[in-house]
Amino acid sequence: xxxxxxxxxxLGNIGRTLLELLVADSERxxxxxxxxLRIIGVADSTGVAFDPDGLDLPxxxxxxxxxxxxxxxxxxRSDLDPINLARTVDYDLLLEATPTNLRDGQPALDIVRAALxxxxxxxxxxxxxxxxxxxELAALSDWxxxxxxxxxxxxxxxxxxxxxxxxxxxxxxxxxxxxRIERAELVVNSTTQVILEQMAIGADFSTALAEAQRQGIVExxxxxxxxxxxAAGKLVIFANAVxxxxxxxxxxxxxxxxxxxxxxxAAAWSAGGRxxxxxxxxxxxxxxxxxxxxxxxxAADHPLARLSRGEMGLVIYSDTAGRSTLxxxxxxxxxxxxxxxxxxxxxxxxxxxxxx
Ligand SMILES: NC(=O)c1ccc[n+]([C@@H]2O[C@H](COP(=O)([O-])OP(=O)(O)OC[C@H]3O[C@@H](n4cnc5c(N)ncnc54)[C@H](OP(=O)(O)O)[C@@H]3O)[C@@H](O)[C@H]2O)c1
Numbered sequence: 001x002x003x004x005x006x007x008x009x010x011l012g013n014i015g016r017t018l019l020e021l022l023v024a025d026s027e028r029x030x031x032x033x034x035x036x037l038r039i040i041g042v043a044d045s046t047g048v049a050f051d052p053d054g055l056d057l058p059x060x061x062x063x064x065x066x067x068x069x070x071x072x073x074x075x076x077r078s079d080l081d082p083i084n085l086a087r088t089v090d091y092d093l094l095l096e097a098t099p100t101n102l103r104d105g106q107p108a109l110d111i112v113r114a115a116l117x118x119x120x121x122x123x124x125x126x127x128x129x130x131x132x133x134x135x136e137l138a139a140l141s142d143w144x145x146x147x148x149x150x151x152x153x154x155x156x157x158x159x160x161x162x163x164x165x166x167x168x169x170x171x172x173x174x175x176x177x178x179x180r181i182e183r184a185e186l187v188v189n190s191t192t193q194v195i196l197e198q199m200a201i202g203a204d205f206s207t208a209l210a211e212a213q214r215q216g217i218v219e220x221x222x223x224x225x226x227x228x229x230x231a232a233g234k235l236v237i238f239a240n241a242v243x244x245x246x247x248x249x250x251x252x253x254x255x256x257x258x259x260x261x262x263x264x265x266a267a268a269w270s271a272g273g274r275x276x277x278x279x280x281x282x283x284x285x286x287x288x289x290x291x292x293x294x295x296x297x298x299a300a301d302h303p304l305a306r307l308s309r310g311e312m313g314l315v316i317y318s319d320t321a322g323r324s325t326l327x328x329x330x331x332x333x334x335x336x337x338x339x340x341x342x343x344x345x346x347x348x349x350x351x352x353x354x355x356x
Pocket of ligand 1: 045082333
């Protein structure tokens with residue numbers, strides 16, 4: 001049985017749920033895939049807990065459920081912070097789930113940089129490093145070798161960062177390989193889906209936002225969702241990773257949902273359609289993609305018009321595969337944790353190939 005010595009940065013909705021999943025499912029996981037994760041280091045905003053022999057996961061889960069920091073654990077290490085944890089200890093795999101920061105990407109950017117520079121595999125749920133430094137991280141990882149299984153560079157995966165369990169990146173990269181993407185439409189922000197749906201049935205904006213917050217899906221700073229930044233960040237990652245167009249946030253024309261009126265919503269709904277915040281990549285005749293995030297009226301027969309209750313979805317039009325549609329209704333953070341685990345399984349296959 002192979003064991004991956006693993007560090008996990010961020011113990012919020014995603015990090016804690018991931019630990020719960022590992023505790024509940026580790027036997028099935030080991031039997032099915034022939035390897036296990038040994039979590040040797042974890043970090044939250046209070047610092048780092050570390051034990052090279054493996055941490056007591058139920059104790060960490062209990063600590064986070066009680067809204068405490070790892071600082072209270074006996075394995076707390078005052079000499080470590082999340083970045084030098086990634087820089088100094090002996091491990092195989094980084095799982096990164098600190099908050100998304102679209103200003104400077106920190107602390108996630110320095111954490112993942114340190115891991116890749118040391119040749120460690122990395123799986124990200126956080127978007128900041130990918131939005132702000134995709135080219136740099138790609139050059140440090142197996143993306144520089146077009147994800148070849150024989151790459152000597154460390155694997156970098158982030159399929160959960162663009163829509164959680166919705167396999168946006170994987171479908172674009174793997175299943176549509178060989179096809180030319182003409183247009184991609186992504187509904188990947190569930191907060192705006194819920195707000196627009198609530199407003200369509202009569203709620204005002206602040207009541208609708210409060211409902212989305214009650215569901216626990218809103219970013220700590222709601223303007224990231226409402227003003228389109230979250231969707232734009234995901235589109236930037238999709239454009240870099242799938243469309244292979246070097247892209248930053250400044251390349252995206254962004255308009256959030258604040259100006260959508262009750263009348264517009266009522267008209268769209270009463271015609272059997274809806275209005276959604278759509279992130280769109282549209283291929284031009286010169287081969288470049290024009291990128292936008294904008295509230296879009298979807299007619300009743302549009303494949304994304306039937307999404308409901310915060311569901312996310314994706315439509316890709318390509319030259320040979322026609323129209324491909326995917327949707328995903330997730331149960332809280334579990335979907336993103338599943339995505340992180342599928343990335344870990346992918347990395348395990350990659351590393352076995354590289355070993356020969
Ligand atoms: N939630 C989702 O459904 C979802 C889906 C896809 C991607 N993501 C991405 O996944 C990441 C985690 O999301 P989340 O919902 O789990 O966020 P969250 O609940 O806010 O948790 C963030 C975690 O990071 C820790 N943290 C904050 N600042 C830190 C620092 N400087 N150093 C180390 N740890 C720090 C927090 O510590 P404390 O516990 O001490 O506060 C907390 O444990 C985000 O980047 C998000 O965009 C989330």
